[in-house]
Amino acid sequence: MCGIVGLFLKDKSLEPALGRMLTSMLITMTDRGSDSAGIAIYSNAAEAGVKLTVQSGTPEIDFGGLAEDLKNVLGAEVSVTERDTHAVIEVSSDQVTAARAALAQIRPNVRVLSVGEAIEIYKEVGRPDAVAQRFEVGRMSGSHGIGHTRMATESAVTTMGAHPFSTGPDQCLVHNGSLSNHNSLRRRLRRDGVHIETENDSEVAAAYLTHKMQNGSTLGEALGSSLNDLDGFFTFVVGTKDGFGVLRDPIACKPAVMAETDQYVAFGSEYRALVDLPGIEFARVWEPEPATVYFWIHDTTPVPEDRAA
Amino acid sequence: MKVFDLETEGLRALNAALNEQSVARDHAVWEIVSPKGGHAIAVGLDAPLDVTVRGSTGYYCAGMNKQATVHIAGSAGPGVAENMMSGKVIVDGDASQYAGATGNGGLLVVKGNASSRCGISMKGIDIVVHGNVGHMSAFMAQAGNLVVCGDAGAALGDSLYEARIFVRGTVESLGADCVEKEMRPEHLKILEDLLQRGECDAKPEEFKRYGSARQFYHFNIDNAY
Numbered sequence: 001m002c003g004i005v006g007l008f009l010k011d012k013s014l015e016p017a018l019g020r021m022l023t024s025m026l027i028t029m030t031d032r033g034s035d036s037a038g039i040a041i042y043s044n045a046a047e048a049g050v051k052l053t054v055q056s057g058t059p060e061i062d063f064g065g066l067a068e069d070l071k072n073v074l075g076a077e078v079s080v081t082e083r084d085t086h087a088v089i090e091v092s093s094d095q096v097t098a099a100r101a102a103l104a105q106i107r108p109n110v111r112v113l114s115v116g117e118a119i120e121i122y123k124e125v126g127r128p129d130a131v132a133q134r135f136e137v138g139r140m141s142g143s144h145g146i147g148h149t150r151m152a153t154e155s156a157v158t159t160m161g162a163h164p165f166s167t168g169p170d171q172c173l174v175h176n177g178s179l180s181n182h183n184s185l186r187r188r189l190r191r192d193g194v195h196i197e198t199e200n201d202s203e204v205a206a207a208y209l210t211h212k213m214q215n216g217s218t219l220g221e222a223l224g225s226s227l228n229d230l231d232g233f234f235t236f237v238v239g240t241k242d243g244f245g246v247l248r249d250p251i252a253c254k255p256a257v258m259a260e261t262d263q264y265v266a267f268g269s270e271y272r273a274l275v276d277l278p279g280i281e282f283a284r285v286w287e288p289e290p291a292t293v294y295f296w297i298h299d300t301t302p303v304p305e306d307r308a309a
Numbered sequence: 310m311k312v313f314d315l316e317t318e319g320l321r322a323l324n325a326a327l328n329e330q331s332v333a334r335d336h337a338v339w340e341i342v343s344p345k346g347g348h349a350i351a352v353g354l355d356a357p358l359d360v361t362v363r364g365s366t367g368y369y370c371a372g373m374n375k376q377a378t379v380h381i382a383g384s385a386g387p388g389v390a391e392n393m394m395s396g397k398v399i400v401d402g403d404a405s406q407y408a409g410a411t412g413n414g415g416l417l418v419v420k421g422n423a424s425s426r427c428g429i430s431m432k433g434i435d436i437v438v439h440g441n442v443g444h445m446s447a448f449m450a451q452a453g454n455l456v457v458c459g460d461a462g463a464a465l466g467d468s469l470y471e472a473r474i475f476v477r478g479t480v481e482s483l484g485a486d487c488v489e490k491e492m493r494p495e496h497l498k499i500l501e502d503l504l505q506r507g508e509c510d511a512k513p514e515e516f517k518r519y520g521s522a523r524q525f526y527h528f529n530i531d532n533a534y
Contacts, residue, residue: 252444253406253425255386270368271346271386272346272348272367274346275346285365286403287403287424
C-alpha cells in the first residue's frame, strides 16, 4: 500500500495552516503504511538564497557548530535552523555547490535531502503522527506540500528510503506502487551521470523526471514520457517550486482521489484524507484518470488533461 | 428510523447492530451519518433493511449484501457492493474502481460514473450506471447484466463468459473475445426492466449489446478433458 496526501493552496490566507492540514491528512492515512513518513513543504522562497535540508543520524554531533564551520570554509554567512534530526541550511544561491562540497568534507555523515529556494523535506522512520511531531510539521506554513506514509516493498526501511525523494532543485516525488524496471533504469541514469542515493524504486522515478527536465522537458512532458519508460504500478504526486502534479499508470489500480475548490487542490489516496478540509462538501471531487497528466501552477488555474497514452 | 452516528459510535458497533437485524428484525429503516469516507460500512447485511448513508464512503461499502437496500447519498470508494448476493445498492454520486465486483445477484445502481473494472468477474449481479464506466469493465464477467448509459473505457468485457453488456454511448475499445451482438426483442425487454429498476429514463433502443464471441480455448468442447 502506502498513503499519499497533497495540498496545493490557491488562497493565500490558508498558508499558515498548510502544515496543520497536511499533518491531519497524513495521519488519517496511517493504516495504509506506517513504517516511515515524510513531508515536503514549499514555503516562500528564502530571501535571495537557497535552502538545503540535511539529515543526520547523530544530530547532536553533526549540527553542533555547523553554521560556524561552514562559514569558515565558505567565507560567507550561513544560517542553520535545527529541527530534530534535520537542519535547514540557508546559503546564497551562488554558494550551493561549495556548500555541498564543504558539507561532504566537514560533516561526512550528513545527508542532503533537498536543495531549493522553496522546498524543505522532513522524513524519518516511524508513524506519521510521530514523524510530524518530531519536526513540528503542524506549525509550518507554505504554499503547497506533499506527504507520504510508507509500507515498504522494494527496499529497506530507512530514513533515506522514506518519501518524498528529491533529485533536483525544488523537485520532489512521492509514489504509491512498485516499479519493476528500476534496476535497469537506475544503471542507465547513473551512466548518464545522475546521482541516485538509494536502491529504492521510487527514487529512480524521481531521478528519471529530473533527468528529463535537465534535458529540456517540462514537468508535464517528463511525466508523459514516464508512461513509456517506467514499468510497474504507480500513482505519483510531484512538487516543484510553484507547481503540483499527479500521474497514475494506465492500469490505475493504486487509488487516488482529488478535490478542488476556489481555495485549494487536494490529493488523497482515499477520500478519508480529505474529509476535514474546509468546504469539502462543496468541492469538485473526482478520481484522476489513468495515464493522464494533471498539473497546477501558482498564479494560473489550468487543469491540463493531455491524455498521454 | 434508527440514526447511527459513525463518528461517535464506531464501525464495529454499526455493523454489529445491522447484522443483529438478521435475527432481531425490530428496526427496518436506518440512517448512518458522518461516514467520512470510512471503510466497510454496512457490510454483510442479511435482512430486508432500508439503510441510507449520508455522505461518501471508503472501501467495500455494502459488500456481501443480502436482501437489504443500501442507499449511499454521496460517492463510494473502491469495491462498493462487492460480492453482493441480493438486494439493492444505490450510489447517488460516483463509484470508484471495481464496483459490484464478483456480485452474485441483486442490483447496483450508480447515478454518476463508475471508474475502472466495474463489474469485474460479476456472477449474476445487475449493474446500472447512469454515467460512464472506466477501463476493463466486466472483465471475466460470468453472468448478469451491465448497463452503461454513458461511455465505456478501454477493453470492455475482456475474456467474458455469459454476462450481457449494454452501452448507450461510445466504447473506447472491446476486450479480447468481446463483440457487439444483435439486439433482439428479448434483450430490449430485459433492458427496459433494468432501466426502470435502475431509475434511468434512457430508451432501450438507444443501446448496443455486447457479449462473448466464445472463441476462446475453453469454449471449444474438443478442448475438454
